[in-house]
Amino acid sequence: MSEFDIKKPVVALPDMDPEPQIPEEELFFTEEELERIAGFTEKYPTNRSAVMPALWLAQEKFGFLPPEVMKLVAEALDMPYAQVYGAATFYTQYYKKQMGTYVLDVCCSFSCQACGSYDVLDYLEEKLGIHAGETTEDGRFTIQEVECLGSCGTAPMLQVTNGPYVHNLTKEKLDELITDLRNDKMPPFTSVTLPQDEDEMGGNRRSDVEHTDTYRTPPAPERWI
Amino acid sequence: MEATNGQTKAGDWQNFERILLPPIRDLHTLDVYEAEYDGYQAIQKVLKEWEPGEVINEVKQANIRGRGGAAFNAGLKWSFMPPKGDRPRYLACNADESEPGTYKDRQLMEYNPHLMFEGILLANYAMEMDACYVYVRGEYADWITHMERELEKLYQKGYVGENIFGSDFSTDIILHKGAGAYICGEETSLMNSLEGKRGYPRIKPPFPAQKGLWDSPTTINNVETLAHVTLVMRHGADWFSAIGAPTHPGSTIYGISGHVNRPGAYEYPTGMLITDLIEKVCGGMRDGKKLKAVVPGGSSVPPLHVDMVDGVTMDADSLREAGSMMGTGGMLVLNEDTDMVTYLRRVNHFYQHESCGQCTPCREGTGWLEAIVTRIDEGEGNLRDLDLLIDLCDQMEGRTICAFADAAAWPVRYTIERFREDFEAKCKPAVFDTGGVTISA
Ligand SMILES: Cc1cc2nc3c(=O)[nH]c(=O)nc-3n(C[C@H](O)[C@H](O)[C@H](O)COP(=O)(O)O)c2cc1C
Ligand code: SF4
Numbered sequence: 001m002s003e004f005d006i007k008k009p010v011v012a013l014p015d016m017d018p019e020p021q022i023p024e025e026e027l028f029f030t031e032e033e034l035e036r037i038a039g040f041t042e043k044y045p046t047n048r049s050a051v052m053p054a055l056w057l058a059q060e061k062f063g064f065l066p067p068e069v070m071k072l073v074a075e076a077l078d079m080p081y082a083q084v085y086g087a088a089t090f091y092t093q094y095y096k097k098q099m100g101t102y103v104l105d106v107c108c109s110f111s112c113q114a115c116g117s118y119d120v121l122d123y124l125e126e127k128l129g130i131h132a133g134e135t136t137e138d139g140r141f142t143i144q145e146v147e148c149l150g151s152c153g154t155a156p157m158l159q160v161t162n163g164p165y166v167h168n169l170t171k172e173k174l175d176e177l178i179t180d181l182r183n184d185k186m187p188p189f190t191s192v193t194l195p196q197d198e199d200e201m202g203g204n205r206r207s208d209v210e211h212t213d214t215y216r217t218p219p220a221p222e223r224w225i
Numbered sequence: 226m227e228a229t230n231g232q233t234k235a236g237d238w239q240n241f242e243r244i245l246l247p248p249i250r251d252l253h254t255l256d257v258y259e260a261e262y263d264g265y266q267a268i269q270k271v272l273k274e275w276e277p278g279e280v281i282n283e284v285k286q287a288n289i290r291g292r293g294g295a296a297f298n299a300g301l302k303w304s305f306m307p308p309k310g311d312r313p314r315y316l317a318c319n320a321d322e323s324e325p326g327t328y329k330d331r332q333l334m335e336y337n338p339h340l341m342f343e344g345i346l347l348a349n350y351a352m353e354m355d356a357c358y359v360y361v362r363g364e365y366a367d368w369i370t371h372m373e374r375e376l377e378k379l380y381q382k383g384y385v386g387e388n389i390f391g392s393d394f395s396t397d398i399i400l401h402k403g404a405g406a407y408i409c410g411e412e413t414s415l416m417n418s419l420e421g422k423r424g425y426p427r428i429k430p431p432f433p434a435q436k437g438l439w440d441s442p443t444t445i446n447n448v449e450t451l452a453h454v455t456l457v458m459r460h461g462a463d464w465f466s467a468i469g470a471p472t473h474p475g476s477t478i479y480g481i482s483g484h485v486n487r488p489g490a491y492e493y494p495t496g497m498l499i500t501d502l503i504e505k506v507c508g509g510m511r512d513g514k515k516l517k518a519v520v521p522g523g524s525s526v527p528p529l530h531v532d533m534v535d536g537v538t539m540d541a542d543s544l545r546e547a548g549s550m551m552g553t554g555g556m557l558v559l560n561e562d563t564d565m566v567t568y569l570r571r572v573n574h575f576y577q578h579e580s581c582g583q584c585t586p587c588r589e590g591t592g593w594l595e596a597i598v599t600r601i602d603e604g605e606g607n608l609r610d611l612d613l614l615i616d617l618c619d620q621m622e623g624r625t626i627c628a629f630a631d632a633a634a635w636p637v638r639y640t641i642e643r644f645r646e647d648f649e650a651k652c653k654p655a656v657f658d659t660g661g662v663t664i665s666a
């Protein structure tokens with residue numbers, strides 16, 4: 001006799017209808033948000049195409065995308081929940097579970113790896129007392145190991161919650177960043193000056209940014225490896 | 226000045242004046258772009274004096290080789306578009322830039338976005354497109370905001386939208402924000418993603434020119450390719466094709482990273498000697514260490530051993546001869562201390578993480594490549610694992626829907642072939658388990 005019982009699958013199936021995590025009274029889009037979503041659909045021939053911008057909007061509002069939020073997006077776009085779920089689960093930047101207030105995405109792809117990104121990750125893990133992929137108990141920080149963020153010339157680097165990049169990381173820079181974030185001070189947008197601009201223009205070409213950094217190899221004592 | 230002609234196809238590169246990123250303060254704003262860099266002159270001239278077909282021919286003649294990786298002649302690609310029918314037609318500008326080692330398109334989007342926007346308008350006119358979707362990777366949130374601001378100005382001034390510059394040509398530009406998936410850089414995956422589906426690549430044929438976005442004729446080009454289109458239409462095809470390597474002309478942005486003194490994004494003509502880029506442009510290897518390997522164009526291209534680098538120039542033909550590829554021109558430089566096994570392990574992790582999972586050889590293969598190289602890296606591997614890895618590559622290459630599986634297999638195949646000593650040093654010595662029986666020769 002086979003032990004196999006079709007009612008008891010060997011692999012646990014995901015809970016298709018979990019307890020909602022967003023309180024019901026908060027689970028809605030305002031008129032203004034619905035208008036913005038309607039604005040997205042105008043940019044494309046089909047409603048379905050607006051799912052990515054709508055999910056971005058929802059994530060900004062709710063912080064992450066539990067099933068009830070995906071259902072809300074599906075309603076707003078008049079499309080099946082399954083399609084929204086399919087899109088949301090394909091992309092890494094859509095958070096399917098609750099994250100820390102600040103998500104530190106440390107790039108560990110090969111250029112960053114070659115410049116010490118795993119030391120950066122270790123340092124952060126030790127400093128915050130969590131492993132990559134986890135959130136601190138106070139819900140403030142999540143650390144993640146991510147793939148190339150397109151700033152390999154300023155390796156090692158990280159991104160804070162899908163927003164600003166922090167370049168040329170050193171221990172001092174990380175300490176400062178964590179202190180700032182504990183005080184809810186996000187790092188500013190930073191322009192990275194092109195080496196040729198440094199030579200020909202004496203610095204950054206943009207006069208509308210306050211913070212600049214340069215492509216450089218950190219001086220030896222600061223260097224990870 | 227040194228006579229570099231003949232030695233490098235880039236000619237007199239020391240005196241090269243940048244064309245994609247010329248040294249003009251605040252060039253990223255519409256006012257400065259118009260006032261100081263002849264902005265939107267080319268499109269106005271073309272709208273008045275050129276037929277769409279003539280623009281395609283000019284671009285074809287300039288031989289702009291696609292800067293997204295495949296180095297295909299942009300004008301030739303444009304000529305595959307069917308004649309205008311009653312279906313809408315679309316351009317997609319590929320700004321997904323997620324190939325490890327690549328950060329050149331971001332420089333253009335930050336410092337000279339209007340060169341790209343003007344190129345898009347020219348392409349849309351040439352191929353009679355109704356709209357262009359610019360697919361920007363989601364991580365570039367700050368740069369998207371910045372481009373949105375500039376695009377808004379273009380709409381206000383009537384440079385984009387209905388009857389642009391007072392002509393009877395109308396076209397739209399729409400910025401689309403991705404959400405973190407390398408595979409969406411693949412052109413058919415990008416189209417599915419834009420349609421709001423999971424970013425799965427599609428089987429070709431049908432090719433995008435026949436059946437692309439929303440089943441309409443579509444062409445996909447990289448950001449830098451489109452920026453070059455503006456320069457070609459401004460100065461002419463002959464001017465453009467006289468720059469850099471004859472078979473891969475123009476300038477390009479070399480994004481150099483790794484163990485050099487001065488990494489960064491440099492604009493120079495194509496066809497630069499790799500050794501010049503490392504020694505003269507980037508100030509040599511840091512700490513005076515020796516060069517071990519160069520990955521010339523992003524993680525997908527085969528790495529070059531130091532012995533293979535001399536005399537190789539950064540253009541499609543020279544690199545193919547040398548046993549690699551131009552890819553995206555994002556060059557990683559590695560020094561003698563680098564362990565190529567650990568390097569490969571991380572590269573494999575990238576592909577394992579980013580495979581979309583549609584094709585079995587790719588979904589399973591990338592996982593096994595990582596697992597086996599990890600085993601070797603941890604000192605648990607056997608020499609025959611190296612053959613197993615090559616065998617796995619054979620099973621993956623050319624057997625999948627998109628070129629991702631090839632891109633995942635090449636680094637494995639060529640890193641093992643070219644740096645075999647690193648792998649052998651980490652494998653357990655070959656012993657024959659004979660079960661205690663002594664075998665005499
Ligand atoms: C797995 C994979 C990823 C790709 N990623 C990118 C990318 O991030 N950016 C890009 O411009 N092209 C990318 N490409 C190449 C595109 O498919 C396409 O060839 C290119 O955008 C065409 O533009 P071009 O002719 O102007 O180079 C990728 C291709 C593959 C197979
Ligand atoms: S080769 Fe890989 S990435 Fe490409 S479609 Fe197949 S599974 Fe997806």
Ligand code: FES
Binds near residue numbers: 107110113147152155
């Ligand atoms: S490898 Fe880290 S940003 Fe590209």
